[in-house]
Amino acid sequence: MNDKACLCKNIAPEEMLSIKNELPSSDTISHLAEFFKVFGDGNRLKILYYLSRHELCVADLTALVDMQQSAVSHQLKLLRLNRLVKLRKEGTTVYYSLDDSHVESIFDLALVHLREQR
Amino acid sequence: MNDKACLCKNIAPEEMLSIKNELPSSDTISHLAEFFKVFGDGNRLKILYYLSRHELCVADLTALVDMQQSAVSHQLKLLRLNRLVKLRKEGTTVYYSLDDSHVESIFDLALVHLREQR
DNA sequence: CACATATATGAACACATATTCATACAACGA
DNA sequence: TCGTTGTATGAATATGTGTTCATATATGTG
Numbered sequence: 001m002n003d004k005a006c007l008c009k010n011i012a013p014e015e016m017l018s019i020k021n022e023l024p025s026s027d028t029i030s031h032l033a034e035f036f037k038v039f040g041d042g043n044r045l046k047i048l049y050y051l052s053r054h055e056l057c058v059a060d061l062t063a064l065v066d067m068q069q070s071a072v073s074h075q076l077k078l079l080r081l082n083r084l085v086k087l088r089k090e091g092t093t094v095y096y097s098l099d100d101s102h103v104e105s106i107f108d109l110a111l112v113h114l115r116e117q118r
Numbered sequence: 119m120n121d122k123a124c125l126c127k128n129i130a131p132e133e134m135l136s137i138k139n140e141l142p143s144s145d146t147i148s149h150l151a152e153f154f155k156v157f158g159d160g161n162r163l164k165i166l167y168y169l170s171r172h173e174l175c176v177a178d179l180t181a182l183v184d185m186q187q188s189a190v191s192h193q194l195k196l197l198r199l200n201r202l203v204k205l206r207k208e209g210t211t212v213y214y215s216l217d218d219s220h221v222e223s224i225f226d227l228a229l230v231h232l233r234e235q236r
Numbered sequence: 237c238a239c240a241t242a243t244a245t246g247a248a249c250a251c252a253t254a255t256t257c258a259t260a261c262a263a264c265g266a
Numbered sequence: 267t268c269g270t271t272g273t274a275t276g277a278a279t280a281t282g283t284g285t286t287c288a289t290a291t292a293t294g295t296g
Binding site: 237238239240241242243244245246247248249250251252253254255256257258259260261262263264265266 | 267268269270271272273274275276277278279280281282283284285286287288289290291292293294295296
């Protein structure tokens with residue numbers, strides 16, 4: 001951190017320091033970023049929406065979101081790694097469902113933001 | 119939408135249809151995805167955190183997040199386009215601050231998710 | 237066991253994104 | 267007006283990400 005002229009023009013150095021010190025850990029920050037990244041794709045959002053409505057097998061999801069089965073599987077894996085969905089196997093069929101109670105509240109908040117700002 | 123064997127094994131066709139029909143518009147979905155994408159980067163999260171604590175000029179932010187000034191400006195532009203920050207000019211200095219009341223609640227929700235799941 | 241079906245996976249490719257570098261611009265002081 | 271400072275911007279580059287294709291795996295059926 002260099003010492004350019006502008007620094008702290010309007011902030012007391014102690015306040016600046018406490019703001020800097022209270023930054024969440026870089027671990028927390030990268031987890032947060034990873035988490036939001038998952039929501040940053042339309043197809044994943046669609047999958048999450050559908051799963052928020054009903055448990056669905058891969059083939060159903062594939063038809064609903066109009067993607068290839070392989071692409072859906074890849075995205076489901078990502079969602080699973082981020083613990084947003086869980087699966088249940090029945091024979092060769094795999095059923096997915098939401099594994100997070102916050103998904104919908106996060107959706108709602110974002111929608112509020114969009115409605116207010118556009 | 120094809121008609122593979124698995125379709126609707128556990129869902130009444132009418133329900134399937136209503137779920138499909140209630141999918142938010144593709145416009146809404148891409149706005150949502152764009153919005154979340156903004157949060158999907160650690161440096162932007164840091165910038166948002168700092169701005170949530172205090173109005174800051176570009177040079178201050180540059181020092182705090184330890185990036186190059188140019189990179190900070192690029193990110194601030196993106197944040198501005200997504201109406202998450204606003205600016206105020208004073209001479210040659212540009213002060214940025216949060217322009218969205220939901221940023222912090224969205225942070226909080228995501229943090230709750232992370233705490234519960236890891 | 238041979239075959240079909242549902243899903244998962246790895247590699248390759250195309251595209252998006254973040255950063256850097258060089259430079260432009262705008263406001264101010266001498 | 268010239269130089270300086272704070273910020274913005276465009277092009278280039280490197281890295282990341284999503285999809286596709288081909289194929290593997292696993293389970294069930296005849």
